[in-house]
Amino acid sequence: xxxxLRHNTLLNAGLTKMxxxxxxxxxxxxxLMRVRELFPDASSEELIDYWxxxxxxxxxxxxxxxxxxxDTIDLASEWETIDLEHIQESFILNQERDGxxxxxxxxxxxxxxxxxxxxxxxxxxxxxxxPGDITRDRLLKTLLDMLSVWCxxxxxxxxxxxxxxxxxxxxxxxxxxxxxxxVMLRTRCRVSGx
Numbered sequence: 001x002x003x004x005l006r007h008n009t010l011l012n013a014g015l016t017k018m019x020x021x022x023x024x025x026x027x028x029x030x031x032l033m034r035v036r037e038l039f040p041d042a043s044s045e046e047l048i049d050y051w052x053x054x055x056x057x058x059x060x061x062x063x064x065x066x067x068x069x070x071d072t073i074d075l076a077s078e079w080e081t082i083d084l085e086h087i088q089e090s091f092i093l094n095q096e097r098d099g100x101x102x103x104x105x106x107x108x109x110x111x112x113x114x115x116x117x118x119x120x121x122x123x124x125x126x127x128x129x130x131p132g133d134i135t136r137d138r139l140l141k142t143l144l145d146m147l148s149v150w151c152x153x154x155x156x157x158x159x160x161x162x163x164x165x166x167x168x169x170x171x172x173x174x175x176x177x178x179x180x181x182x183v184m185l186r187t188r189c190r191v192s193g194x
Contacts, residue, residue: 014068029062030054048187065099066091073106112152127148130174146171 035051038043042050075083090105091098111117128146129141150167151155157163 010072014072029058029105059096062099063097065096066097066102067099069099069102069106094144113154119156121149121153125153126169128174130176132173134175141170146174 008098030051032047032051035054036045070087079084086105087102091102099144108139125146128142128149130142134142147158147167150170151158155163156167
């Protein structure tokens with residue numbers, strides 16, 4: 001999740017810097033019908049000229065968008081060769097590059113509503129540990145990371161007290177129960193009231 005957050009931060013900075021927000025928001029090439037709506041009094045020839053100009057601008061901006069996105073993704077994994085081939089085959093044709101297509105493909109891996117990602121988030125939450133000898137700084141980082149992951153799981157909300165109580169209970173249950181002399185165990189006892 002942190003990798004996607006870093007990617008989105010880099011991407012948003014790049015989009016702002018390059019002035020490409022509108023192409024991402026629109027997400028589709030201009031159509032002749034849309035040009036007709038913008039220029040209702042134009043002749044057929046003028047509409048074709050306007051549309052061709054709009055397409056050239058779209059293709060330039062879409063290529064810039066591709067470059068910005070490509071610079072922000074980390075393909076280093078066992079899938080790197082396959083991913084690079086897919087990008088080459090699906091989003092690059094000679095000098096043309098499809099930034100919107102690449103963006104949709106990248107985002108498809110991080111759809112928080114997908115069953116696969118929800119399962120991954122639950123597994124990630126279950127993997128957190130709160131050992132008895134954890135440092136204060138490490139504890140803070142772990143608790144914040146746990147809360148961030150927990151909030152992404154469907155049905156969880158920091159604004160819903162009942163839902164938030166389940167998070168607190170999960171945190172309490174993560175605290176080690178031995179050895180008795182560790183601070184974290186004493187904290188667990190205080191939190192759970194035992």
